[in-house]
Amino acid sequence: MNIAILGFGTVGSGVYKIIQNAKRQAQNLHVKHILIRKNKKPDLPEMTDSIDEILNDKDVDVVVEVIGGIEPAHQYIVDALKHKKHVITANKAVIAEYMDEFTRIAAENDAKFYFESSVGGGIPWIQGLERALRVDDVTKIQGIFNGTSNFILDQMHRTGKPFNEVLMEAQQLGYAEADPSADIDGIDVANKLCISVDIAYDLFIKPTAELPIFGIRNITEDDMTHFDKLGMTIKLMGKSHQRGNEFDYMVEPTLYYGDTLEAHTRDNYNLISLIGETIGTLKFMGQGAGQLPTANAVIQDILDIFQGKEHLKREFKSSFKFQPNLTKNDYIVRSEIDCSPLFKGFESELRGDYLLIHNIPVGEMHRLMRKVLQRDESAFMASLPTKKGGAAK
Structure with a gap:
């Protein structure tokens, strides 16, 4: 060939x-x-x-x-x-x-x-998702889709170093580009989540500015120390849920308790999971970037063609509608301004330098956070776990 x-x-x-x-x-x-x-x-x-x-x-x-x-x-x-x-x-x-x-x-x-190598590097994520879809509807996708952002957050957590110093290390190691915007602002995760959603729900959605996307550019070492005291680890996650004829989609920093696989996904590794009706939860972990792992996934696709192995056919004709407020989460917000009036329609409480907002629809949270950023461009937010042993559902 x-x-x-x-x-x-x-x-x-x-x-x-x-x-x-x-x-x-x-x-x-x-x-x-x-x-x-x-x-x-x-x-x-x-x-x-x-x-x-x-x-x-x-x-x-x-x-x-x-x-x-x-x-x-x-x-x-x-x-x-x-x-x-x-x-x-x-x-x-x-x-x-x-x-x-x-x-x-x-x-x-x-x-x-x-395009196996486009999401998850060397992880057989697309193949695993397509196999699950032969039998099941997939009702949830979530993952650490970006190795660069995971390396940065993991190193900040383990060493206490500031964001910019760890970012420079990532660039020196070849994990981050000279312009790291796609990695740290969640754009790379958004692209990979869009591809996964396209396959899972048989529809076509483009990554646009209107989608709920929030990156890690503004996280500080003080934030990391605070989350560590709470017994939590932060990850940049892409998430999507499907209920009835609606689905949602979000990219956001997410806190996990220490007894989860997500909390223990280190360095430039990815961890991507799905939930299917009969298969339950499947998690795929491995190097999400790097020359040889990604090239290996390219070779696997070439061999599939050589051996006549068909991949799942998609026509992008499903009637699912995007609903940004399909799910609700609790969030933690850090800002130099008093942003509590913006969230007056929701239960909230101030804990030190952080505002906790309870049970707020995801789309609404991202919309209001964009308003916070207009007044305080250094503000940060993350979704909170709803229970021990996980993160926000």
Whole structure:
């Protein structure tokens, strides 16, 4: 099977490395082309700066898109599918934005569009979710979807170091980009949760500014100390629930008691779970980022195509409606302003520097928190556990 790799960064070079050192079933794979930027000197004989050379090569069976970002990745994927080439991508941003289009064009051209590596890195999360959906309705998804933010929170918790210092360490280790916004503001989690929700509920939802998304940019070492005294650990979570014909969706810092798996998920690891009617709770844990774990998931998708293994077909035609206030949580808020008047319609209490708000709908909490941030851009919030042994339901 002949493969073209678009992009030769961390993941692209990892895919090449695994195929070059092929073991087991990967020995049947061959890299024929590697697309590099215009005017970049080729270091390998497979390298080319011509996408047309790849698209017009009838011997290329699979195109692996690992450029990242929206364009030109979006156009390259569309063009490859229209040339009847199977496409595999690890690019969560472009999938979250265009999954419905890619799925439709792939079907029209009798091609496969697979993306296991886009969510959870090396964890077989998409595969596990699709298997559960063959039998069950999935009524809840939640997870630590982002290894960078988890590394930052874990290191702050364990060392007491301030946010900016740990962020710099993450950048030096290659966990965080020079511009870490996607990781620390919850955008990366939002993309991955959108992809998971698309599959679970058979609908298409894009990550937009209107969705309830709150990141970890404003957390301080004092916050960490306070949560530690309460016997809690904080994680940046993506969560979704489905009830009747409605579903919700949120990205938010979430506190867990120390007896939970989430509290013990360390460093750059991910932990993603689902609840199905008959299977109950399934949790998937592993390295959610990194060159070889992510490249391994790309290779698994290539082998599925090589062996004719079908993935779950989605048409995105379900009638589920997004309802941001489907579930209620308790929250803790830290702000330099008195924000209690904003929450006067809900039971609240002041505990030291923190305001506790009880039983507030999630969408309403995020809407009011945006108002708090307009007056205090350093404010922070997190959802609270409802009982020992867990976090907010």
